[in-house]
Amino acid sequence: MAASGPDELLGALYREHGDALLRYVRHLTRDAGHVEDVVQEAMVRAWQRPTVLVREPDAARAWLFTVARNLVVDDARSARNRREHHTDQSVDRIEADRTDAVLDRIVVADALASLSSEHRRVVVDAYWLGHTVPEIARRHDIPEGTVKSRLHYGLRALRLALQERGVTR
The missing domain is CATH 1.10.10.10 (Winged helix-like DNA-binding domain superfamily/Winged helix DNA-binding domain)
Structure with a gap:
């Protein structure tokens, strides 16, 4: 991984560890849509801290996998994950909010x-x-x-x- 700038370093890092990182995150989440988001966020964090990866090139893979695992764990613990449930089914129809109409009827009645x-x-x-x-x-x-x-x-x-x-x- 002998690259000069952060962009080149990121490209080399992804070429060297990207496929393995994708498989690892896919194994952790089992959510295909979330896998790419986690890998992308791990790469963004690596791009933001190129000095860590340049100083310890052998530890880059371990660092990326740790960051990815922490992202998956943080998402699993988040309030969003506890309240939202993913589904592959599309919404049949969207209905407008009828609250105002109901309140109007009550007032008129x-x-x-x-x-x-x-x-x-x-x-x-x-x-x-x-x-x-x-x-x-x-x-x-x-x-x-x-x-x-x-x-x-x-x-x-x-x-x-x-x-x-x-x-x-």
Whole structure:
């Protein structure tokens, strides 16, 4: 390993010990994706400390294998490794977070509950069930003008109830 600079030293080091280091790390981790990361990190650390390897060329292999083993052990002990589980299966589908929609429904349901039953009935019939004013009037056996009036005052009360719950425009 008679090389002049750190880059040449790293190239010579990899040519001399790279294959054996890959096999060693593969044996330790049994995770093909992680093997190359560990070997690369060991080589980066060797590149950062070329004086250690130049002073003791015979110890370079032992140093690389020790660094690789320590990297594997550190990763195994890490919090990431305890919480994450690798799988070869792809995710079937990704669903959007529905938390905001659920919270909105809870707030609206609570605000609707604060309305009088007459106002709540016409608001739900019109805006959630999609019925027209004449349909609502027939369903509840009330005049169309009363439906319009209850819709107007029901929506006004609903707007106030939502504002009291922190919903703003």
